[in-house]
Amino acid sequence: MRLGMEEGVLTRQRVPRTPGSLPxxxxxxxxxxxxxxxxxxxxxxxxxxxALDLYWRIKAGMPMPDDAIVRRNCGLIEMVLAxxxxxxxxxxxxxxxLFTSSKKG
Numbered sequence: 001m002r003l004g005m006e007e008g009v010l011t012r013q014r015v016p017r018t019p020g021s022l023p024x025x026x027x028x029x030x031x032x033x034x035x036x037x038x039x040x041x042x043x044x045x046x047x048x049x050x051a052l053d054l055y056w057r058i059k060a061g062m063p064m065p066d067d068a069i070v071r072r073n074c075g076l077i078e079m080v081l082a083x084x085x086x087x088x089x090x091x092x093x094x095x096x097x098l099f100t101s102s103k104k105g
Contacts, residue, residue, distance in 0.1 A: 052077060 044052070051073045058064050058074060 054070065055074050055077045064070065064074070
């Protein structure tokens, strides 16, 4: 699936493939753990995808609508992204420590 826009609304569209070709599940981050097979449970729902799209539009400068649900969703997305970035920072710091300490020894 790929994302598309129809009349200003975010949608999912099937990716056209030649008959008999396999999808590239072996490189897809949504595939199952270490088996390369499709895992539909890892697919983001269209409803959540639209909320994420609105979040990115607001981050890009669109005025935030005066809506409690939009504010709540944007806050939740912000919390998830902050946690992901914190984990990335932890890993990067650990890798930097490991590589610099191995040069000293």
